[in-house]
Amino acid sequence: MVQYSYFPGCNLKTDARGFEKSAIAVSKKLESELVEIPNWNCCGTVHTMTSDNLMKRIAPVRILARSRNHIEELEDTLNQAVTLCSMCNSTLKIVNKEMKEDLDALETINFQLEEDNETYENDMEVKHFLEILRDSVGFSKIREKVVKPLIGLKISAYYGCMLLHPDEAKIDDAEMPSVLEDLVESLGAESIFSPMFKHCCGSYHIVEDEDIVTDQVKKITGDVLSRGANALVVACPLCAYNLDQQQKMLMEKTGKKDVLPIFYFSQLMAIAMGEPWEINHFEDHKIDPRELLKKLKIEE
Amino acid sequence: MSYEYIKFGPEERDFIAKIEEISGQNIYSCYQCGKCSAGCAFSSRMDKTVNQLIHFIQMGQKDRVLEANTHWVCSSCLTCSIRCPREIDVAALMEAVREYILREEPEKVKISELSKEVIEKLPNIALVGNFRKMTG
């Protein structure tokens, strides 16, 4: 059993708890256990692109420092902090790289962290769990663990921005990724390509300008539906919320019937690997995926 | 707009320098190919396209830059940055304009005026992201 120092991020502890619980369950099954960092803080979600604002970089550096402390308690582990959320992944990865390149900045931040007995020595790597699945576990091993193939699911992979942008943070080829497709196919589902795979969902604009998000979601789901898919798989809880919530809103507003349930990649794995249903917390979804699963006889 | 009225003095130079300093980018690397605007998922909502905004920055036209909605509509997806043939971090320029404004007026989004019912429904990840980009 390999143990990974796991950074959940705020959303996976609240609205997106099913994403986390399913991921932890399958991580154990795949002998690559995600172990939560004790006392972690929010990474800030979005990376600051300013050159001069160190304040906004303290949070990610503190997480890396705490993760580094954490791996001392783990067995059979690597100097890796693993995330499930693509926004956390991107923020942590970028800052980690910046700190490696800008030792002055690291020193300034460490000066602040020292008083809390937390300093960072540039000795961690940040990984998205998808990278662990692809590069360390391997899809063939995943295929072996499948007890309930997802036959009938026609899934379009929606990567969103932060899994593929920027170069410092991407986990796959930015214009031609395949990790999500490979994953869903190894679970027995069919993958449906859509050119909207990284067309931004509108992200944090959901707070102050919902229309931006609505427009994007219309474009994305419209294209995906036209290609015959019956579900979306995502790896970012904010994409998941925006796609789920705005489809539901459109459904209520326009009476539109054809909608795409949203799955987190870890939920699909948990279903295929026969984990208990409850851990997915499908009741938290705005569009309940259980209807589709029932129709396809995947849910008993 | 006619060229004789465009001023290019110390004030304009200061503005350009500040944007370059915050973003860490060389604004004159841009040769206005327009690839950023072409690939932007939000171009249709912007009153000036991304490359137009960059052009105004190059000219030191502070007022025109600040009154645009381009940088506020931008959602930091970074598509422009990875596609720029001149390897400019275009999104960082958008961020620099936002920061330039937020350092003077820290609340583009007035948090206390948001509806409590709406906030309660939103996931924390959206609030954290939004407040980081839209408040100073």
Add this chain to the structure above:
Amino acid sequence: MMKLKGGYTEEMRKSIDNVNKTRSKRIGEVFDHMTMKERDDVLKNYHPDYKADGKRAIAYGENKSDIVPVEVADILESYPIFNPDDIDLSQIDYDVSILIIGGGGAGTSAAIWANYSGVPVDEILVSNKLRHGDANTVMAQGGIQIADRPEDSPLIHYLDAVGGGHFDNIPELAKALVNDAPDILRWHKDLGVMYDLDEDGNFMVLSGGGTSRSRMHSAKDYTGLEIFRVIRDEFRGLDIPSLEFTPAIELLTDETGRVAGAVLYHLETKQYFVVKAKTTIMSTGGFGRLHVSGFPTTNHYGATMDGVLMSYRAGAKLRNLESTQFHPTGAAYPEQIVGLLITEKVRGLGAQVLGNNGEQICYPLEPRDVEASAVIKCCTSTENFIETPTGMRGVWLDSPLIEEIRGKGTIVNNLSAMDRMFQRFGIDLTVDPILIYPSLHYQNGGVLHDELCHSSVSGLLIAGEVSGGVHGKNRLMGNSLLEINVFGRRAGIEAAKEIKNAKPGKLSLDHIKKSISVIDSLGLKKKRYGPMILPEYRSDIVRDRLVQLYESTD
């Protein structure tokens, strides 16, 4: 500065060695309770209440010739702090239904319950001397007594309370106290007070001094703070008007002698406000800052007996003011915290009281007056005490014993305030014992009232430490947090009823003018002024140079 090791001097360390030597032998050792006769003896000989010196008779008023501490009599015989003719009563600044004087636990509960009982918030006004909640309530650490467990009953609680009070409690008040207790706990739980629970999900309870059941419910050793900040949060949520730094300086009466409001004084802008009220609730707290018999006190900065004085001038009867509670365990060392409270919970958790030789000097959980007397006896008529570098005497409270009995971590988890306070001065109470001596803690008596909180003057309700009667001559630990809630609630509900028929007449300060002439007739040697409002702690060097400046305000 003196050389210290773990916060203590070499000399004190020698005595601590004795304590350490005897500790393992003392685990499980129970010192005998005193018999009633032994209790009486130690009280009569050592308790400040029973000493003739330091006491005298009140010279005028409803309680004329009652024997009370000199400091109390001095205040009761003081002149008002303003000239009643200077106040313009024709201009009313606040015209309300209920005026609550004192926003501690009792006053705040009263305001909330008045509102729950249908009085709109803008018909209520709370006056605070300092900030809302600067009161003894937030300093109560150990717990609140509630007879809710099946092993316990309100009857047993009653018996403990009246026995502890030397059978001088007013029975109806004691009954109200114990009977309302479970209701209060339910209210607190509904508001979200974090009472400690044990592993089984039951309330964590301990014994207090003089209680025959474990019924002290706690919230770590911040019980009063936790209860108060929750009810204050509720109060603020209801948006009840509250004035800070604006104490009452005198009650107002009407032509029938009924209390009809008060004069408030803004400590910062120095202006007065006239408040007309249909009912006034007095909940100003106690008198620790009078430093009776020269004792240090556990009380907050504003505990100066203002409410008793104002009520007395308005004609209210007092009761049990002869009796003062000295908390057996005030801090005696280090000097910076002398007098501060060491919660009874320390003994509740198992700490014993030891002399210089490291042996127990008495059963650690006698009623407070008995326990305090035993400590005073040890320090004044034996050689078995410990002396601090400044000459203060005290005895040990063996805190490390707690973790010997209950396991590591008990102190940090249950006594975090104590732990923090001593850590600040370099003392680790998990390793070393702490030095204690009695400290002036509680005003056992006060303004007499009935079970619906009515004083002997109409229009004036009483709640909290300012009151007299419920505890008799000695209050048991945990009954004060209970009292402020029980009688605060009763006062609020009763006031809501009373205002329906109340019609106060013309405002006057005639009772003050009368007081002045009565005090004139006493021919006192020294002219004093009251209410005190705040105690005087400036150094003599400064006080000698004070001068009052004239001021033109036109």
Add this chain to the structure above:
Amino acid sequence: MSKTKTTLKKKKEEKTGMVKIYIMGQAYDVPETLTIMKAMEYAGYKFTRGSGCRAGFCGACSTVYRKEGDFRIYTALACQTIVEAGMVLTQLPFVPADKPEYDINSLTPSANTILRYFPEVARCLSCNACSKVCPQEIKVMDYVQYCLQGQISKAAEESFDCVSCGLCAIRCPAEIPQYHVAQLARRLHGKYLMKTPDYLDIRIKEIKEDKYKEGFKEMMALSKEKLEEKYKNRDRESN
């Protein structure tokens, strides 16, 4: 920092046992054994603001100071801290921070509830300035983060020792009123996430149904001697 040096004397004239401190910039010699609060009184200040319980519970006396030759900002409760030579101090008379109004009965114990009333919690930068100034040594940043993560019980436990002095709120670059956030978290925890044992409501019902009426009647009718006898012989539960 500017200091008025009106009372500065030469070193050799300094009395033993006294230290020089600066109260709002003005120098005073005070006994070295005093707390900051008592030292200010010794110097001649009579508090109206800045003094409450005088025992570390009420948070009225939050104090900010620097030391000569040291760039750091220190904080303390004036009633719980001994003076040091060279302290340059001031008290915070008041901390402005809005407390939203809510009805605890209509809430759920979740991150969403916290964010509804305190959306600024989402602005936390994890800089930890709050924890560094806390005179109660509470890990303030950690509990703010617990709130954001919906770990209400952990936030309640961590913040429990808070005395609402407000120093955290003054230092926070995200402008969060931490101590008000903590109060909401604690109430949510105390009301919704902590159990109430069944026996409480059973006892309330018994009292309402007058189960103890006769007992009280009997006991209250006893003579003092009889009551004393009963008290003496009451059984004591072992602790």
